[in-house]
Amino acid sequence: MIQLFHINKNFGGKPAILDLNLKIRAGEFVFVTGPSGAGKTTLLRLIFGSDIPDSGQILINGINLSRINRSKLTFLRRKIGFIFQDFRLLPKKTVFDNVALALEVVGERANNIKKSTRQTLKLVGLAEKEKAFPLQLSGGEQQRVAIARAIVKKPLILLADEPTGNLDPILTQDIMVLFRSIHLKGTTVVIATHNQELMNNTALRKIPLQKGNIIDC
Amino acid sequence: MIQLFHINKNFGGKPAILDLNLKIRAGEFVFVTGPSGAGKTTLLRLIFGSDIPDSGQILINGINLSRINRSKLTFLRRKIGFIFQDFRLLPKKTVFDNVALALEVVGERANNIKKSTRQTLKLVGLAEKEKAFPLQLSGGEQQRVAIARAIVKKPLILLADEPTGNLDPILTQDIMVLFRSIHLKGTTVVIATHNQELMNNTALRKIPLQKGNIIDC
Amino acid sequence: MMNDSFVHLISLGTIIVSMLIFGTFLLLSFNIKTWLEDWGHSLTMAVYLEDDISLTNKDHIAAFLKSVPSAKIKRFISKDDAYRDLKIALGPHSDILEGLPNNPLPASFEVILDIHEANIDGFKKFQKKLESYKGIEEVQFSEDWSRRFEGMMNVVRYIGFTIGGCFCLCVLFIITNTIKLTLYSRSKEIEIMKLVGATDYFIRVPILIEGLIQGCLGGLLAILALYCGYLLLVTKKISFLSLAVLEFQFLPYEYWLSIFVISVILGLIGSMIAVGRFVNL
Amino acid sequence: MMNDSFVHLISLGTIIVSMLIFGTFLLLSFNIKTWLEDWGHSLTMAVYLEDDISLTNKDHIAAFLKSVPSAKIKRFISKDDAYRDLKIALGPHSDILEGLPNNPLPASFEVILDIHEANIDGFKKFQKKLESYKGIEEVQFSEDWSRRFEGMMNVVRYIGFTIGGCFCLCVLFIITNTIKLTLYSRSKEIEIMKLVGATDYFIRVPILIEGLIQGCLGGLLAILALYCGYLLLVTKKISFLSLAVLEFQFLPYEYWLSIFVISVILGLIGSMIAVGRFVNL
Numbered sequence: 004m005i006q007l008f009h010i011n012k013n014f015g016g017k018p019a020i021l022d023l024n025l026k027i028r029a030g031e032f033v034f035v036t037g038p039s040g041a042g043k044t045t046l047l048r049l050i051f052g053s054d055i056p057d058s059g060q061i062l063i064n065g066i067n068l069s070r071i072n073r074s075k076l077t078f079l080r081r082k083i084g085f086i087f088q089d090f091r092l093l094p095k096k097t098v099f100d101n102v103a104l105a106l107e108v109v110g111e112r113a114n115n116i117k118k119s120t121r122q123t124l125k126l127v128g129l130a131e132k133e134k135a136f137p138l139q140l141s142g143g144e145q146q147r148v149a150i151a152r153a154i155v156k157k158p159l160i161l162l163a164d165e166p167t168g169n170l171d172p173i174l175t176q177d178i179m180v181l182f183r184s185i186h187l188k189g190t191t192v193v194i195a196t197h198n199q200e201l202m203n204n205t206a207l208r209k210i211p212l213q214k215g216n217i218i219d220c
Numbered sequence: 221m222i223q224l225f226h227i228n229k230n231f232g233g234k235p236a237i238l239d240l241n242l243k244i245r246a247g248e249f250v251f252v253t254g255p256s257g258a259g260k261t262t263l264l265r266l267i268f269g270s271d272i273p274d275s276g277q278i279l280i281n282g283i284n285l286s287r288i289n290r291s292k293l294t295f296l297r298r299k300i301g302f303i304f305q306d307f308r309l310l311p312k313k314t315v316f317d318n319v320a321l322a323l324e325v326v327g328e329r330a331n332n333i334k335k336s337t338r339q340t341l342k343l344v345g346l347a348e349k350e351k352a353f354p355l356q357l358s359g360g361e362q363q364r365v366a367i368a369r370a371i372v373k374k375p376l377i378l379l380a381d382e383p384t385g386n387l388d389p390i391l392t393q394d395i396m397v398l399f400r401s402i403h404l405k406g407t408t409v410v411i412a413t414h415n416q417e418l419m420n421n422t423a424l425r426k427i428p429l430q431k432g433n434i435i436d437c
Numbered sequence: 438m439m440n441d442s443f444v445h446l447i448s449l450g451t452i453i454v455s456m457l458i459f460g461t462f463l464l465l466s467f468n469i470k471t472w473l474e475d476w477g478h479s480l481t482m483a484v485y486l487e488d489d490i491s492l493t494n495k496d497h498i499a500a501f502l503k504s505v506p507s508a509k510i511k512r513f514i515s516k517d518d519a520y521r522d523l524k525i526a527l528g529p530h531s532d533i534l535e536g537l538p539n540n541p542l543p544a545s546f547e548v549i550l551d552i553h554e555a556n557i558d559g560f561k562k563f564q565k566k567l568e569s570y571k572g573i574e575e576v577q578f579s580e581d582w583s584r585r586f587e588g589m590m591n592v593v594r595y596i597g598f599t600i601g602g603c604f605c606l607c608v609l610f611i612i613t614n615t616i617k618l619t620l621y622s623r624s625k626e627i628e629i630m631k632l633v634g635a636t637d638y639f640i641r642v643p644i645l646i647e648g649l650i651q652g653c654l655g656g657l658l659a660i661l662a663l664y665c666g667y668l669l670l671v672t673k674k675i676s677f678l679s680l681a682v683l684e685f686q687f688l689p690y691e692y693w694l695s696i697f698v699i700s701v702i703l704g705l706i707g708s709m710i711a712v713g714r715f716v717n718l
Numbered sequence: 719m720m721n722d723s724f725v726h727l728i729s730l731g732t733i734i735v736s737m738l739i740f741g742t743f744l745l746l747s748f749n750i751k752t753w754l755e756d757w758g759h760s761l762t763m764a765v766y767l768e769d770d771i772s773l774t775n776k777d778h779i780a781a782f783l784k785s786v787p788s789a790k791i792k793r794f795i796s797k798d799d800a801y802r803d804l805k806i807a808l809g810p811h812s813d814i815l816e817g818l819p820n821n822p823l824p825a826s827f828e829v830i831l832d833i834h835e836a837n838i839d840g841f842k843k844f845q846k847k848l849e850s851y852k853g854i855e856e857v858q859f860s861e862d863w864s865r866r867f868e869g870m871m872n873v874v875r876y877i878g879f880t881i882g883g884c885f886c887l888c889v890l891f892i893i894t895n896t897i898k899l900t901l902y903s904r905s906k907e908i909e910i911m912k913l914v915g916a917t918d919y920f921i922r923v924p925i926l927i928e929g930l931i932q933g934c935l936g937g938l939l940a941i942l943a944l945y946c947g948y949l950l951l952v953t954k955k956i957s958f959l960s961l962a963v964l965e966f967q968f969l970p971y972e973y974w975l976s977i978f979v980i981s982v983i984l985g986l987i988g989s990m991i992a993v994g995r996f997v998n999l
């Protein structure tokens with residue numbers, strides 16, 4: 004369960020998040036929408052603990068982010084998968100190693116790492132690219148590596164920031180199906196996106212952000 | 221005028237562009253479409269001269285890319301605006317300096333640089349962000365800086381690689397209007413995109429790529 | 438990938454070169470120290486012989502002197518030699534010698550004593566033992582340099598330590614900075630690894646091991662290069678300049694072992710300092 | 719931005735420290751060379767005076783000796799002093815002096831000649847001029863060290879040049895590598911600038927200017943640091959060790975000017991070499 008109470012976040016005096024209250028239930032699937040600069044990425048970063056709010060409290064599964072130290076935060080993050088808007092792949096590691104890293108840091112056994120990584124790469128359609136380096140991939144391929152790295156560890160919470168910006172409509176649907184299946188296994192999924200197609204034909208909750216706050220539509 | 225004759229480009233034995241013949245007339249406005257990994261970026265890079273084909277000839281306004289040296293290529297590039305899929309902004313320069321750079325390298329006068337840069341930033345809706353650094357911007361804002369840098373020098377050819385992947389539908393329409401107005405002033409525009417919305421309601425030519433070649437639809 | 442090995446090679450090269458500079462300084466100061474000590478710690482002793490000494494006794498004395506490791510007979514000065522030496526020394530006033538009935542000067546052995554380890558007591562004993570030999574008139578030490586020398590050696594040692602310490606700091610600075618720069622070019626990667634959930638430990642350990650390996654390799658190669666340079670220098674010196682006044686020695690093993698150890702420690706400390714900047718923040 | 723100044727500070731620091739090491743080496747070798755030369759190039763001359771010399775004439779001679787820049791009166795040895803010296807020198811055999819009617823030794827000036835620039839002819843002239851003074855019995859030079867000394871100085875100079883050259887190369891290596899690393903962390907930016915249409919010239923010039931400025935600054939600060947270190951060392955030496963046998967000099971201006979020039983050149987060459995790697999490819 005993700006809870007935000009009266010969150011404020013300013014950058015150089017300008018508010019990116021403004022007195023935001025939000026509750027996402029465990030196992031929910033929500034979209035965060037809004038125009039460019041609305042604060043979607045900032046919201047996800049706050050939930051991930053990589054940005055610290057100027058004021059307000061954030062609870063993740065009952066844990067108050069402002070009350071835990073760096074090493075506890077690291078352990079909390081291992082349960083969260085984050086698909087970054089700019090991918091954040093390691094340029095000197097292969098696709099396989101980039102995805103496997105998410106399992107290596109938690110000390111998973113080498114056997115399991117190999118199996119899970121291969122499986123996940125197959126899910127996003129990159130089985131053949133496992134030995135390539137990120138800079139040798141197309142934009143959409145890089146994005147799928149980022150997706151694979153976030154879901155390979157079967158996170159409790161999946162935060163996806165514009166996960167289909169570089170994907171064609173068919174792949175977008177495939178990835179959406181993938182997210183739904185992960186969701187069905189119990190993961191809380193939060194997707195920040197502009198993509199109307201992604202949200203078509205779903206009755207899932209949408210959180211429309213504007214200037215750092217939720218607007219009533 | 222952009223002409224490609226029997227272009228082949230392999231990466232590690234696998235073809236990214238396969239025997240491609242293409243002619244884009246001066247002043248034309250075309251879309252390059254196709255699934256992820258189809259070769260859209262590679263095609264644009266070949267036209268830009270930052271990738272060299274394994275075989276075949278590319279003519280840009282009658283100049284054969286395989287016959288010119290590095291410094292001539294630099295001068296040719298100054299007439300081409302490229303919006304990179306991954307933005308390629310200079311992280312240590314401000315938004316203003318990133319955009320102004322495109323004019324500085326051609327030795328434009330300081331006055332003109334200031335005026336043109338400000339104007340272009342206003343066009344993409346970033347007038348207020350000119351002093352920010354790229355890493356302080358949202359994904360969509362970064363993308364618009366990349367767009368501004370490509371169009372500020374009023375290029376003869378504009379190559380845009382997925383220029384709206386991080387933009388919301390309204391901004392996407394704004395940018396599309398911008399491209400159309402540039403096109404009306406005589407610039408050849410080539411846009412590689414998955415975005416159906418971008419291509420809706422237009423009778424413009426679409427070049428559907430698949431596995432490195434044009435398919436007949 | 439290639440880029441990474443480029444960075445590794447550069448920091449390895451920097452370690453090698455830095456340790457080479459440090460080693461060269463050590464080599465030079467070690468040799469200068471040795472030369473000074475040899476010069477300062479050698480005491481000249483004159484063993485004056487009676488005029489009527491028998492050849493056997495003279496040989497006995499010579500044999501005894503040769504048997505003492507720290508003593509070396511520089512030359513034997515016969516009565517005539519001594520007379521000639523004095524005449525030369527007196528220069529234009531040698532006429533004063535002409536007033537003398539016959540040559541009053543005794544023959545003597547000029548002996549160089551190495552007082553590296555020995556102490557004053559040891560020499561007194563040595564002198565007593567010598568004087569017990571038949572045919573010796575007197576044993577005399579030359580002016581005592583050791584006190585004046587001690588002062589100078591202190592200066593030299595002081596300068597050496599100060600500058601050696603500064604060199605160590607400089608080398609640490611250079612190595613740390615190089616490692617910092619290599620990590621700086623990887624700081625984005627480190628950040629990403631932390632975002633993915635890597636502990637500090639997970640990031641630190643490989644970097645420290647890298648620093649350790651680079652320190653080891655760098656130290657070894659620096660010593661090797663130093664030795665090659667030494668050989669080249671010594672060989673060239675002998676072939677070019679026939680006159681080799683000073684013997685140029687290589688560092689004894691304690692020294693080059695310490696170069697190695699210092700290199701390893703610097704590699705490790707360097708990466709520890711550097712890693713602190715990028716992992717903790 | 720902050721990160722960039724961090725990189726600049728590191729390469730500036732590396733230049734300073736490298737040049738400091740080089741400067742220290744220069745300072746040491748300059749002083750050692752000076753000491754050796756002072757020792758080797760000083761010739762002792764004895765100016766023996768007639769027994770019945772008038773005080774005026776003696777003063778004239780002293781005044782003349784003082785007026786010659788390359789000569790320095792070490793001490794005046796009176797007849798009595800000379801007698802005592804000889805007695806001490808003869809040691810147990812001083813009884814030979816007792817056979818003499820009265821003190822036959824003359825008084826003398828002991829003069830140290832600096833033969834740095836002078837040649838044999840100059841000294842012959844000097845000797846002639848001296849001997850023309852009234853009251854001088856004879857002028858005598860001590861044993862001639864210069865030939866043996868020349869050989870040793872060649873060795874020292876040879877070692878100094880070789881090692882100095884190696885140091886220069888090492889410093890060049892370190893500086894080049896540091897600049898390479900700083901450019902490596904900016905190689906993506908350089909690539910982007912080229913994609914935007916920047917000429918090599920446009921990219922190169924600022925980097926070269928940067929190297930030049932860093933070389934200038936680094937050289938200046940290194941010389942300053944060296945001078946501070948020198949002052950500290952000299953002050954401490956004087957206060958700690960009352961016995962200052964050797965005079966420790968700072969580098970004359972040609973030397974530290976050359977440190978500056980070398981630093982500037984290294985900064986420039988370093989960035990030229992480094993830039994080649996990233997701009998041309």
Ligand SMILES: Nc1ncnc2c1ncn2[C@@H]1O[C@H](COP(=O)(O)OP(=O)(O)OP(=O)(O)O)[C@@H](O)[C@H]1O
Nearest residue numbers: 014019039040041042043044045356357358359360
């Ligand atoms: N580190 C930062 N420093 C300064 N300003 C920032 C920083 N990060 C974000 N901002 C600003 O905060 C606002 C919200 O940014 P955010 O990245 O959350 O937007 P977003 O909703 O993700 O937009 P997009 O859809 O374009 O990615 C933007 O105006 C942005 O410029």
Ligand SMILES: Nc1ncnc2c1ncn2[C@@H]1O[C@H](COP(=O)(O)OP(=O)(O)OP(=O)(O)O)[C@@H](O)[C@H]1O
Nearest residue numbers: 139140141142143231236256257258259260261262
């Ligand atoms: N430098 C490279 N080295 C190796 N393979 C490459 C390289 N660049 C591109 N490729 C491969 O070539 C194919 C085409 O890539 P390209 O970037 O042109 O695709 P794209 O059409 O732009 O896809 P997307 O829509 O995902 O950006 C991909 O399979 C990619 O993995």
Ligand SMILES: [Mg+2]
Nearest residue numbers: 044088358359
């Ligand atoms: Mg965003």
Ligand SMILES: [Mg+2]
Nearest residue numbers: 141142261305
């Ligand atoms: Mg692409």
